[in-house]
């Protein structure tokens with residue numbers, strides 16, 4: 109769970125959070141999210157979740173290991189809207205197609221894809237190969253201290269492997285140690301400065317000034333395990349940028365999409381080139397896309413306050429973790445929260461319009477609706493309003509904000 113996955117999550121958060129058990133632990137201990145709101149779900153099995161008060165409309169959600177950072181998962185949603193696979197940040201491994209639920213080639217209607225590394229010219233080694241590169245660098249600097257620049261969480265497996273290889277403690281900060289304890293890893297981390305040759309620092313602390321300062325005291329090299337590009341000052345200051353990435357390489361993405369062959373893809377990082385690269389794998393039979401209509405009961409439920417009450421106060425009958433692999437009927441009644449009768453001027457003036465589950469709503473609207481959203485949006489712009497899209501690829505939401 110990286111910090112960019114949890115923007116806005118604090119002790120005052122009021123809505124239920126479905127997540128892996130590890131993420132649940134981190135959410136509570138690090139961000140002090142109310143325990144009653146955390147709904148940890150077992151991985152690789154379907155969990156039925158009620159989408160209305162009586163449980164007439166349900167969906168099944170299955171969590172799949174995203175192979176990204178501790179606790180990270182993909183979400184597979186199956187329901188009246190079809191089948192949606194939301195990868196979040198992930199590193200592809202062929203293993204994913206050898207275990208449930210993706211071993212039985214599911215038909216994916218919409219794939220939300222982490223395309224962070226969508227560049228055919230960027231060759232990324234596997235994490236194991238990158239680990240070997242890092243080991244070689246450290247081995248060839250036997251008299252140097254080593255600092256490794258990391259984000260708050262992630263790459264713990266690399267740390268453990270380096271500790272075992274070089275038979276050294278890994279020196280970390282108190283905050284990081286607290287987090288590492290939640291992950292129940294091997295006991296190779298210490299707070300004691302000087303106790304080990306390798307020290308973990310924040311990624312941003314590996315900078316020009318700090319490297320100059322460290323090397324004045326003792327010969328020091330820094331390793332940045334990241335797919336981000338190397339800069340000129342890195343080379344000149346003993347900083348080694350190694351493409352150890354927790355995101356899929358372009359080649360891995362191609363293989364993943366080629367096997368899945370989804371009907372449509374939503375790219376989580378805006379990159380028009382990607383659409384061209386993977387276009388051949390999308391909807392190969394040119395089937396018409398599903399028209400998604402939100403059942404009225406679901407609408408009512410989502411607009412009520414029931415679903416955001418703490419879990420402990422809800423009825424046992426609404427337990428979200430009932431397993432279900434039953435066939436889920438498809439068929440929809442789409443309704444737009446913005447009534448068509450609404451005055452156009454009021455529509456544009458409204459401070460924040462509905463959140464848009466991007467592609468789904470924009471392209472699968474009922475033909476009965478006289479004024480689809482994007483047309484309304486254009487009209488607002490014509491009237492002199494500006495529309496600000498705020499796309500947060502981790503929350504699947506796209507807020508359209510019209511400012512007067």
Ligand SMILES: [Zn+2]
Nearest residue numbers: 110176177197
């Ligand atoms: Zn991440």
